[in-house]
Amino acid sequence: MTEPETGTTTGTSTVAAEPVLSMRGLSVDYLTDTSPVHAVDDVTLELHRGEILGLAGESGSGKSTLANAVARLLKPPALVTAGEVLYHPAGGGPVDVLRMSPKALRKFRWRELSVVFQSAMNSLNPVSTVGAQIDDTLRAHDTTLTAAQRRERAVELLRRVGISADRVRSYPHELSGGMRQRAAIAIALALNPEIIIMDEPTTALDVVVQRDILREISALRREYGFAVVFITHDLSLLLSMADRIAVMYAGQLVEVGAARDVHDVPSHPYTHGLLHSFPKLRGPREELLGIPGTPPDLRDLPPGCPFHPRCRFAVDACAELTPALLEVHSGQYAACLAHDPASYGAPVPTELSGEGSGR
Amino acid sequence: MRYLLRRLGFYLITAWAAITINFLIPRLMPGDPVDLMVARMNGQIDPDAIESMKKSFGLTGGSIWSQYWDYLGNLLHGELGRSITFYPTHVSSVIGGALPWTIGLVGIATIISYLIGTTLGVVAAWRRGTWLDSILPTTTFLQAVPYFWVALALVMVFGVSLSWLPVSGAYSLSVTTGFNGEFVGSVLYHAILPAITIVVASIADRVMGMRNVMVTTLGEDYVTMAEAKGLTSRRVMWRYAARNAILPNITSFSLSLGFVVGGSVLTEIVFSYPGIGSVLLKAVENEDFPLMQGIFLIISLAVLAANLLADIAYVALDPRTRQEA
Numbered sequence: 001m002t003e004p005e006t007g008t009t010t011g012t013s014t015v016a017a018e019p020v021l022s023m024r025g026l027s028v029d030y031l032t033d034t035s036p037v038h039a040v041d042d043v044t045l046e047l048h049r050g051e052i053l054g055l056a057g058e059s060g061s062g063k064s065t066l067a068n069a070v071a072r073l074l075k076p077p078a079l080v081t082a083g084e085v086l087y088h089p090a091g092g093g094p095v096d097v098l099r100m101s102p103k104a105l106r107k108f109r110w111r112e113l114s115v116v117f118q119s120a121m122n123s124l125n126p127v128s129t130v131g132a133q134i135d136d137t138l139r140a141h142d143t144t145l146t147a148a149q150r151r152e153r154a155v156e157l158l159r160r161v162g163i164s165a166d167r168v169r170s171y172p173h174e175l176s177g178g179m180r181q182r183a184a185i186a187i188a189l190a191l192n193p194e195i196i197i198m199d200e201p202t203t204a205l206d207v208v209v210q211r212d213i214l215r216e217i218s219a220l221r222r223e224y225g226f227a228v229v230f231i232t233h234d235l236s237l238l239l240s241m242a243d244r245i246a247v248m249y250a251g252q253l254v255e256v257g258a259a260r261d262v263h264d265v266p267s268h269p270y271t272h273g274l275l276h277s278f279p280k281l282r283g284p285r286e287e288l289l290g291i292p293g294t295p296p297d298l299r300d301l302p303p304g305c306p307f308h309p310r311c312r313f314a315v316d317a318c319a320e321l322t323p324a325l326l327e328v329h330s331g332q333y334a335a336c337l338a339h340d341p342a343s344y345g346a347p348v349p350t351e352l353s354g355e356g357s358g359r
Numbered sequence: 360m361r362y363l364l365r366r367l368g369f370y371l372i373t374a375w376a377a378i379t380i381n382f383l384i385p386r387l388m389p390g391d392p393v394d395l396m397v398a399r400m401n402g403q404i405d406p407d408a409i410e411s412m413k414k415s416f417g418l419t420g421g422s423i424w425s426q427y428w429d430y431l432g433n434l435l436h437g438e439l440g441r442s443i444t445f446y447p448t449h450v451s452s453v454i455g456g457a458l459p460w461t462i463g464l465v466g467i468a469t470i471i472s473y474l475i476g477t478t479l480g481v482v483a484a485w486r487r488g489t490w491l492d493s494i495l496p497t498t499t500f501l502q503a504v505p506y507f508w509v510a511l512a513l514v515m516v517f518g519v520s521l522s523w524l525p526v527s528g529a530y531s532l533s534v535t536t537g538f539n540g541e542f543v544g545s546v547l548y549h550a551i552l553p554a555i556t557i558v559v560a561s562i563a564d565r566v567m568g569m570r571n572v573m574v575t576t577l578g579e580d581y582v583t584m585a586e587a588k589g590l591t592s593r594r595v596m597w598r599y600a601a602r603n604a605i606l607p608n609i610t611s612f613s614l615s616l617g618f619v620v621g622g623s624v625l626t627e628i629v630f631s632y633p634g635i636g637s638v639l640l641k642a643v644e645n646e647d648f649p650l651m652q653g654i655f656l657i658i659s660l661a662v663l664a665a666n667l668l669a670d671i672a673y674v675a676l677d678p679r680t681r682q683e684a
Binding site: 071073105106107109110114115117118122123125126128137140173 | 488579580581583584585586587588589590591594598599602603606676677678679
């Protein structure tokens with residue numbers, strides 16, 4: 001596998017990564033009776049053509065809200081308050097998804113960007129067969145297809161994800177959990193989109209089925225070349241399958257970088273904590289540190305860096321200054337004062353700098 | 360299929376229980392219909408007539424088992440005894456004469472109320488938070504005022520003040536009855552006002568019921584996914600959301616259909632409509648036990664039939680119930 005690089009690198013990279021979707025300064029608020037809750041706060045992130053971008057974070061970190069904002073699926077009281085989501089069609093100028101007319105949006109949906117939801121039991125219409133749910137998607141977007149062609153395509157799609165042809169006439173409740181999720185992936189592939197957002201697609205499944213489906217997703221990605229935004233709270237899972245990883249905390253992007261770099265040297269204390277809260281199956285025995293404290297209340301964020309009360313590297317300045325994303329390594333960014341010696345007042349902690357790790 | 364057969368068996372047992380209770384209740388009460396008739400005629404009736412009346416009411420002595428057996432046999436032939444109020448007309452013909460009017464008026468009004476109520480509920484839920492949704496609570500006002508008051512108010516306005524619509528009866532007495540255009544037109548014309556009162560009085564329930572289930576359904580992932588698939592709003596609203604939201608409402612709809620047979624007593628009284636409700640009122644006023652018994656039996660059976668219908672509709676509409684357990 002080639003090492004994925006970001007578009008900003010000018011180093012030794014031979015393949016300049018081309019963006020397919022760029023989020024710029026995206027903010028989402030939940031309007032409440034008191035003060036608005038900033039669920040997503042000024043997130044700037046790029047998805048490159050054909051890559052798997054892992055989006056990790058705890059519950060309530062804003063990762064699903066971000067994905068829903070990109071797919072324009074937010075429902076009140078959630079509201080995009082700032083930013084843009086640019087879609088870059090192959091051979092064409094970028095278009096802002098957030099400013100699309102209802103008609104343009106309907107055409108954009110599924111043809112360019114499809115979604116696999118967390119629970120396939122809930123995302124498939126219980127009173128409609130799997131075949132019918134592929135069929136109406138095809139019919140909504142391509143009126144030239146005949147009923148026979150659509151049926152053929154439905155069978156073909158199901159076959160691609162490892163479901164036999166006779167299951168076209170099955171209702172969701174007649175399928176196992178794993179098969180339902182495969183069916184949901186088949187539906188997502190129906191129009192051969194550029195981007196698929198997968199919101200915890202395997203969380204509800206047991207680990208064996210989970211592994212099969214992840215393998216399936218990787219294989220399909222190689223075959224069709226779509227880009228994936230893969231949302232999960234399971235960072236270790238992302239390390240094994242994602243090209244790049246973005247980590248969110250309290251609605252903010254705290255670290256983004258190539259999966260290998262993030263794995264080798266997590267540059268944000270939060271990422272560092274996440275990586276050291278999973279036991280490793282192989283390698284030397286090490287102490288699990290975990291992250292002390294609980295996720296913050298979004299209505300009442302601490303001043304400065306929202307992570308500082310739980311951070312083992314925090315200094316006094318962390319409670320006053322809000323850190324910006326800084327490039328800490330080629331293509332790897334972290335929002336942490338520790339990487340800004342002037343404000344931090346000390347050298348970067350070796351755990352976060354990769355000093356001595358051979359980098 | 361096995362599910363439906365099991366339900367059918369259950370309903371047959373329930374029907375048998377209803378029929379048996381219907382047989383027992385009058386026999387557990389003191390006196391019998393013939394005593395009642397004799398009392399009404401102040402004893403001025405000769406013993407032969409009493410004997411023949413006893414025969415016609417099925418009170419021919421004998422053990423309770425043989426009476427029960429005769430009762431079941433009569434029932435099979437549609438024989439429900441004779442009405443006291445309309446003596447010597449058979450109960451079955453009294454009911455047979457009133458039933459079409461009730462089913463025609465209350466039945467159609469109930470269906471219209473459900474169709475309009477469900478549609479409004481779906482649209483109100485879809486546009487929740489807008490003006491349409493916010494005027495909904497005012498419809499419960501219609502629910503809160505007593506039905507007869509609403510009915511009388513509508514009669515006052517449209518029947519008396521404006522004289523647009525007839526205020527009583529099922530058809531104009533000046534037309535010849537039978538299946539001719541004039542008669543059918545007159546029946547429809549007379550049905551408008553009572554039907555409107557039924558719809559107005561019951562629609563708030565339908566709207567709110569559908570709206571609330573629909574709002575819950577709109578939060579389901581499959582609705583979000585349908586939207587994400589780029590389907591038209593109309594398709595998402597009806598094929599995905601409403602199609603699922605309607606399922607819990609099937610039961611209440613079928614039950615209302617079952618109670619249609621009982622008639623809407625108030626409606627039929629206010630509008631002097633010749634349906635089951637009016638007949639039931641007369642039966643009660645005249646202590647006409649055979650007639651009451653017959654009407655109750657028909658209502659019980661209709662409710663059971665409606666329940667069976669609900670089960671069939673459920674199996675047809677929800678594939679999950681088709682799964683063999």
